[in-house]
Amino acid sequence: MAGTSEGARAAGSRAGRGAAAGREFLWRRADGAVYQTGVLFITTIEGFRKTWDVRQWWGEYIEQCYFISRVTALPVMLIALPLGGTISLQVGQIVRQIGAQSGTGAAVVQALVTQVAPMAAALLISGAGGSAMTSDMGARRIRDELDAMEVMAINPIHRLVTPRLWAASTVGAMLCSVVILAGVVGGYYFNVVQQGVTPGSYFDGATTLLQTSDLMITLFKAWIFGFIAASVACWKGMNCAYGPNGVGRAVNQAVVIAALLVFAANYVISTLAYVLFPPRT
Helix, strand or coil: HHHHHHHHHHHHHHHHHHHHHHHHHHHHHHHHHHHHHHHHHHHHHHHHCCCCHHHHHHHHHHHHHHHHHHHHHHHHHHHHHHHHHHHHHHHHHHCCCCCCHHHHHHHHHHHHHHHHHHHHHHHHHHHHHHHHHHHHHHHHHHHHHHHHHHHHHCCHHHHHHHHHHHHHHHHHHHHHHHHHHHHHHHHHHEEEEEEEECCCHHHHCCCCCCCCCHHHHHHHHHHHHHHHHHHHHHHHHHHCCHHHHHHHHHHHHHHHHHHHCCCCCHHHHHHHHHHHHHCCC
């Protein structure tokens, strides 16, 4: 009986230590997440603070705009073409049953403008441009270039982060038009060529549900999404672990975190947009 009692007490003690270790682990993870979130906000706000000093970052801004456009323009078109075609094909099969094939153009363009265009642009920027930004900033960190800039009284956030934030935002807004154009072409092929709808009906229906506010909200969303992608990329790159493995993990984490934040921001902005600007019926 004594041995059984001592065994039960030992098991209870081990269980208590395990529970305490689990709580401590969760507390450390939560504390680390809060700290990293604060670093992200500080990096973003500090990068935005020196926006007025355009002469200091104009050259880097042009270079980053060219680079991001070069690596995202063709992939975003290749994504938008099948997306527009898929929407047109699926919607066309449904509306054909009720004799309203001419409404396919309205559904395709409405979906492209309000949801597909900003999301596709943001995901391409975070995946292609953002990964390059993270690896570049991480390489500068492990080579101690960021510390060297601080020794020379140059703020690396103002010199490196600010132009990347504005470049990603600008290119994100510009890519929306490319996505919309490519998606409309893909929808035109499936709806007009494959399903036999007249071109006049397709393009007339395309403007039925759209409003000026839809386009403005789409451009605003694309601008915000590009800003988020660049912020996360620069933050992870400037705070990565030393060594090639640290840079690789930072690139992976930056892409995943940027995608999650973009989807969350899209939900918030879309909800507010539907409340402030009700869709046309």
